[in-house]
Amino acid sequence: MKLHSSALLLIGALALAACNNPDRFGAGGPGGAGAGGAGYGQGGANDPNSPAYFAQTIGDRVLFQVDQSTITPEARMILTGQAQWLNSHPQYTAIIEGHADEQGTREYNLALGARRASAVQEFLISQGVAGGRLRTVSYGKERPLAVCSEESCYAQNRRAVTVISVGAGS
Amino acid sequence: MTERTCPVRRSAPEAGVTRPAYSAMGDTARKRGKAMPLFRTLTLAATLIGAALAHSLPAAAQDRGPLRIEITEGVIEPLPYAVPDFVAETPAAQQYATDIARVVASDLTGTGLFREIPAGAHISRVTSFDAPIAYADWQAINAEALITGAVNVQGDRLVVKFRLFDVYSGQPLGEGLQFAATTGSWRRMAHKVADAAYSRITGEGGYFDSRVVFVAESGPKDQRAKRLAVMDYDGANVQYLTDSSTIVLAPRFSPAGDRILYTTFETGFPRIKLLNVASVQAQLLPETPGTMTFAPRFSPDGRQVVYSLEQGGNTDIWKMDLGSGQSVRLTNTPAIETAPSFSPDGSRIVFESDRSGTQQLYVMGANGGEPTRISFGQGRYGTPVWSPRGDLVAFTKQNAGRFHIGVMRTDGSEERLLTASFLDEGPTWAPNGRVLMFTRETAGAGGEPRLYSVDISGRNLKPVATAGAASDPAWSPLLP
Numbered sequence: 195m196k197l198h199s200s201a202l203l204l205i206g207a208l209a210l211a212a213c214n215n216p217d218r219f220g221a222g223g224p225g226g227a228g229a230g231g232a233g234y235g236q237g238g239a240n241d242p243n244s245p246a247y248f249a250q251t252i253g254d255r256v257l258f259q260v261d262q263s264t265i266t267p268e269a270r271m272i273l274t275g276q277a278q279w280l281n282s283h284p285q286y287t288a289i290i291e292g293h294a295d296e297q298g299t300r301e302y303n304l305a306l307g308a309r310r311a312s313a314v315q316e317f318l319i320s321q322g323v324a325g326g327r328l329r330t331v332s333y334g335k336e337r338p339l340a341v342c343s344e345e346s347c348y349a350q351n352r353r354a355v356t357v358i359s360v361g362a363g364s
Numbered sequence: 365m366t367e368r369t370c371p372v373r374r375s376a377p378e379a380g381v382t383r384p385a386y387s388a389m390g391d392t393a394r395k396r397g398k399a400m401p402l403f404r405t406l407t408l409a410a411t412l413i414g415a416a417l418a419h420s421l422p423a424a425a426q427d428r429g430p431l432r433i434e435i436t437e438g439v440i441e442p443l444p445y446a447v448p449d450f451v452a453e454t455p456a457a458q459q460y461a462t463d464i465a466r467v468v469a470s471d472l473t474g475t476g477l478f479r480e481i482p483a484g485a486h487i488s489r490v491t492s493f494d495a496p497i498a499y500a501d502w503q504a505i506n507a508e509a510l511i512t513g514a515v516n517v518q519g520d521r522l523v524v525k526f527r528l529f530d531v532y533s534g535q536p537l538g539e540g541l542q543f544a545a546t547t548g549s550w551r552r553m554a555h556k557v558a559d560a561a562y563s564r565i566t567g568e569g570g571y572f573d574s575r576v577v578f579v580a581e582s583g584p585k586d587q588r589a590k591r592l593a594v595m596d597y598d599g600a601n602v603q604y605l606t607d608s609s610t611i612v613l614a615p616r617f618s619p620a621g622d623r624i625l626y627t628t629f630e631t632g633f634p635r636i637k638l639l640n641v642a643s644v645q646a647q648l649l650p651e652t653p654g655t656m657t658f659a660p661r662f663s664p665d666g667r668q669v670v671y672s673l674e675q676g677g678n679t680d681i682w683k684m685d686l687g688s689g690q691s692v693r694l695t696n697t698p699a700i701e702t703a704p705s706f707s708p709d710g711s712r713i714v715f716e717s718d719r720s721g722t723q724q725l726y727v728m729g730a731n732g733g734e735p736t737r738i739s740f741g742q743g744r745y746g747t748p749v750w751s752p753r754g755d756l757v758a759f760t761k762q763n764a765g766r767f768h769i770g771v772m773r774t775d776g777s778e779e780r781l782l783t784a785s786f787l788d789e790g791p792t793w794a795p796n797g798r799v800l801m802f803t804r805e806t807a808g809a810g811g812e813p814r815l816y817s818v819d820i821s822g823r824n825l826k827p828v829a830t831a832g833a834a835s836d837p838a839w840s841p842l843l844p
Binding site for chain 1: 584585586587588611613614629632633634654656658659672674676677678679700702703716718722723746747760762786787789790805807808809811836
């Protein structure tokens with residue numbers, strides 16, 4: 195029984211090269227070093243029309259309590275800003291990525307991340323963003339932002355990140 | 365290469381020996397059928413050889429007889445055995461004759477139920493497969509079981525013969541067997557010899573000639589690269605099934621071991637893929653746009669897949685017919701329902717749900733319906749897996765900041781935790797239902813997952829040899 199990597203997998207690899215960009219998972223961060231928007235290739239964090247502005251100045255992520263998907267008051271403020279930006283920049287769509295900390299089983303955390311992403315999506319829709327412009331995905335505990343095994347890191351990992359992309363809504 | 369197609373002498377002695385052992389289990393164990401607390405299982409292991417011994421010793425000697433496995437304070441006295449190098453019947457067989465005996469010893473000793481008496485202590489030399497056994501010489505070094513074998517290699521064809529002896533009764537335990545295959549399969553033939561020996565001595569099925577599919581991991585914790593890999597149960601013969609271009613999770617073998625289901629992010633979203641092991645071709649299963657699908661497992665007949673589907677933030681359990689691609693919904697609540705696993709008879713499904721407020725285990729019919737909660741202890745319960753014997757459910761438990769692998773009966777009674785660590789999760793059953801393999805992850809920025817195994821008594825906890833970080837093991841059935 196000889197095993198080979200299939201051509202299909204290689205094609206998949208090319209199609210997904212963008213997903214390996216660590217920025218996708220928040221390495222830039224709000225208040226971070228400013229690299230967060232570099233991947234978008236246009237504008238900077240000071241340009242209110244740029245995705246980098248969205249990511250860094252408005253804030254592209256909200257945090258959650260342990261095993262919760264409730265939008266906190268702090269998150270409401272950030273998401274309200276996200277909704278305003280999205281409403282005034284209809285040329286962009288977004289994927290909302292839900293994440294969980296490592297203190298949970300893999301499957302449950304995938305489902306929990308989906309709950310979080312969906313909670314953000316619903317809030318943005320409630321603020322007038324067209325649902326067709328927003329997709330959700332969960333990474334569960336697969337892509338932690340902070341890697342220590344303490345609450346200080348877990349708190350950063352229990353997040354939903356709104357990732358802006360160019361293109362009409364689906 | 366099956367033991368039934370090429371026996372040296374035809375016989376199936378195990379079944380006959382098993383019965384008296386069961387009658388010795390006592391009322392409680394008998395009422396509950398095959399499932400019994402593990403210390404009874406281990407007593408059974410000793411009883412089988414003891415049963416043969418009884419023919420030649422007075423009854424009074426049995427309790428103190430050398431074949432008994434003593435169980436005191438949770439410690440088992442492993443059964444001493446010898447497996448001298450097999451006899452090389454052709455010049456080309458020399459290395460195989462040594463290597464096969466070493467793999468047999470590694471299998472048996474690795475169970476924690478057997479202790480090998482090293483070759484340096486042997487008095488008798490086995491120079492011919494058919495020569496009479498010098499039982500007194502093996503008794504003198506306290507070997508209770510003896511395995512002898514011979515290897516014949518011509519071209520790339522390798523034939524292994526073996527016999528198992530009960531040293532103290534001075535007779536063979538079962539008939540001799542032989543296996544034939546190509547030299548490239550020599551490890552499998554060694555595993556088959558060990559499976560036969562294990563099965564005869566314990567009265568249970570073996571599990572050594574099996575494979576494990578898992579996720580090989582590399583890179584830093586926040587950018588972990590993952591790819592599917594498959595290996596022999598003992599970590600040998602690793603082969604990679606995917607590259608590391610995208611996240612892959614939780615592979616599962618089909619009941620025949622010919623296909624693997626897993627979750628991949630290759631589309632950017634979790635999707636279930638079905639991989640043919642022989643061709644290494646994989647295809648995405650159909651799905652409803654805008655949903656995430658994950659946590660797949662085969663039905664026992666291999667024709668259906670039970671899995672989780674997330675839509676609008678809500679995760680429920682669905683079942684897909686692989687022939688038609690049609691899915692039906694089995695649960696319908698606002699709670700998270702995931703990690704479904706069929707009972708071996710296909711009639712029921714165990715899964716986890718947080719409908720009570722925390723993750724707990726439930727059992728429902730294979731077509732859905734009102735489930736019955738089976739977990740009631742402290743903490744959260746997830747990733748239930750029905751044992752191949754049908755008697756137990758293995759699970760991950762989270763309580764007070766620790767993770768455990770545990771087992772309970774399918775009605776939730778007799779919960780036993782087998783491990784405890786910073787993060788243990790995702791048990792998978794050995795084909796004989798006696799051993800669990802799982803993921804153990806260490807804490808911290810440099811933390812990484814490794815595979816471990818433990819038997820269902822909680823004994824013999826040990827790492828599985830992998831080249832690097834590894835997670836999400838899934839055991840194949842015993843190979844044909």
